[in-house]
Amino acid sequence: MTPVDEQLISRAQSGDAEAFSALLSHSDARVVQIVHGITGNMPDALDVFQTAVLKAWRGMHAFRADSSFDTWLTRIAINEALSHRKKATRLRAVPLDEEHIGELESSNDAPDSGLLREDSRRHLEAAMAALSDRERTVFTLKHVHEYKIREIAHMLDCAEGTVKNYLFRAVHKLRNALS
Amino acid sequence: MNCTHDQEALILYYYDELTAPEAEVLRARLAQCPACQHAWQKLQADMQVMDGLVKPPPVNASDLQRVRAVPVAPRQGPARVQVLRWVASVAAALLIFVTGWYLGAVDNDDKWADSVRFDSDTQLVRIEYEDDESSPLTGSIHDAPMQRELGVILASDIDPLNRMRAARALAHARIAPNVRVSSVLEGVLASDENPVVRLQAVRALNRLYSDRSIPESLRSVLLDRVETDANTAVRMKAMELLVASEQVSMDTRDFMERVGSDSRENPYIRFMAHSSLERLTGE
Numbered sequence: 001m002t003p004v005d006e007q008l009i010s011r012a013q014s015g016d017a018e019a020f021s022a023l024l025s026h027s028d029a030r031v032v033q034i035v036h037g038i039t040g041n042m043p044d045a046l047d048v049f050q051t052a053v054l055k056a057w058r059g060m061h062a063f064r065a066d067s068s069f070d071t072w073l074t075r076i077a078i079n080e081a082l083s084h085r086k087k088a089t090r091l092r093a094v095p096l097d098e099e100h101i102g103e104l105e106s107s108n109d110a111p112d113s114g115l116l117r118e119d120s121r122r123h124l125e126a127a128m129a130a131l132s133d134r135e136r137t138v139f140t141l142k143h144v145h146e147y148k149i150r151e152i153a154h155m156l157d158c159a160e161g162t163v164k165n166y167l168f169r170a171v172h173k174l175r176n177a178l179s
Numbered sequence: 180m181n182c183t184h185d186q187e188a189l190i191l192y193y194y195d196e197l198t199a200p201e202a203e204v205l206r207a208r209l210a211q212c213p214a215c216q217h218a219w220q221k222l223q224a225d226m227q228v229m230d231g232l233v234k235p236p237p238v239n240a241s242d243l244q245r246v247r248a249v250p251v252a253p254r255q256g257p258a259r260v261q262v263l264r265w266v267a268s269v270a271a272a273l274l275i276f277v278t279g280w281y282l283g284a285v286d287n288d289d290k291w292a293d294s295v296r297f298d299s300d301t302q303l304v305r306i307e308y309e310d311d312e313s314s315p316l317t318g319s320i321h322d323a324p325m326q327r328e329l330g331v332i333l334a335s336d337i338d339p340l341n342r343m344r345a346a347r348a349l350a351h352a353r354i355a356p357n358v359r360v361s362s363v364l365e366g367v368l369a370s371d372e373n374p375v376v377r378l379q380a381v382r383a384l385n386r387l388y389s390d391r392s393i394p395e396s397l398r399s400v401l402l403d404r405v406e407t408d409a410n411t412a413v414r415m416k417a418m419e420l421l422v423a424s425e426q427v428s429m430d431t432r433d434f435m436e437r438v439g440s441d442s443r444e445n446p447y448i449r450f451m452a453h454s455s456l457e458r459l460t461g462e
């Protein structure tokens with residue numbers, strides 16, 4: 001953690017909203033993308049992120065410097081996104097995954113050029129949507145955002161071995177979709 | 180060499196998650212086992228295809244700006260007319276200040292209210308939390324810790340139903356005026372986005388200050404609300420409190436004259452303005 005971050009954190013902890021916003025600005029785009037990987041659409045991702053931000057602000061005094069602010073915020077956001085998904089699945093008769101796949105299949109107007117690539121993309125997106133929330137989260141965190149397995153374990157509050165298993169399963173399923 | 184053709188180690192190697200000795204062992208294996216060599220090349224090729232296809236979605240900068248501003252200005256009021264807009268920002272800042280004060284004072288790490296209930300007969304409040312670990316909080320609305328907890332909900336709960344119930348509890352309680360409760364309600368009245376929550380807040384303030392003089396900051400917020408609130412019921416209640424507080428001041432008088440003579444104004448509000456002027460001027 002840089003001295004500037006430390007200063008921002010202690011200011012945010014004593015109720016300085018500007019400092020908190022400054023801290024957010026380092027991580028927010030990435031965290032929204034991670035949340036998007038779980039919710040599957042941008043409006044929900046932004047909603048979830050907003051809730052996470054309020055929780056983080058409200059719980060700022062509980063933040064301990066044993067993890068980075070980024071990891072901590074990501075962790076809150078992931079928890080929020082996972083519980084949002086749980087509620088959404090409970091509320092809807094059709095799980096989000098199937099809707100998502102339906103959307104993908106209906107948008108079948110790809111141009112001739114790169115048709116093969118478009119085909120792989122659709123297969124891969126469908127396979128991504130079909131992953132479990134945790135598999136998809138771990139894959140996004142590792143493959144897209146390049147977090148270390150140790151950090152991901154901290155964000156998901158689980159053992160590193162568990163993270164590895166999610167990762168292996170996700171990579172395996174996605175590779176199957178490519179072939 | 181006896182090779183296990185371990186695929187998982189290849190994945191960890193790809194992601195640079197093997198320790199140096201583990202990576203050394205793997206490289207030796209790749210050098211000796213054609214099947215593993217082939218599997219490694221295939222994995223790299225697949226990952227390359229995935230890199231091209233799995234892209235994080237673009238995030239709109241203005242969406243981020245909006246979320247980033249959430250703690251700075253928790254809820255923007257509907258400010259119809261931009262008169263006295265600074266009042267809302269002062270009150271919003273006050274709300275932040277008070278929230279920060281509460282955050283420091285309340286020892287709950289990550290609790291989020293699931294429901295707020297108030298029994299006006301017993302004056303007891305019961306708050307249930309979303310996570311299963313936090314046990315429900317029950318206590319008298321006259322106790323400072325409970326008032327603080329309601330303040331936290333009012334200032335930061337994202338569920339308008341919870342904010343409304345917290346405000347309604349305060350509106351129906353028979354509590355003595357105190358800065359702790361008053362300043363939160365003032366902030367909510369000035370900046371909560373939900374009209375029902377603002378209405379409950381102004382009702383609670385009416386109850387809190389019945390026939391008592393009101394703080395200057397509250398007077399400014401009330402003037403602003405009467406003038407700019409999108410909800411007529413909120414404007415009427417704000418007007419009632421202004422009139423009931425009976426504070427003689429020049430700008431209140433000007434304000435009442437202006438409102439009372441505005442033909443587009445709501446008749447009830449005009450009537451209150453007139454009767455207030457009559458009392459202020461002793462006519």
Ligand SMILES: [Zn+2]
Nearest residue numbers: 182184212215
């Ligand atoms: Zn081998």
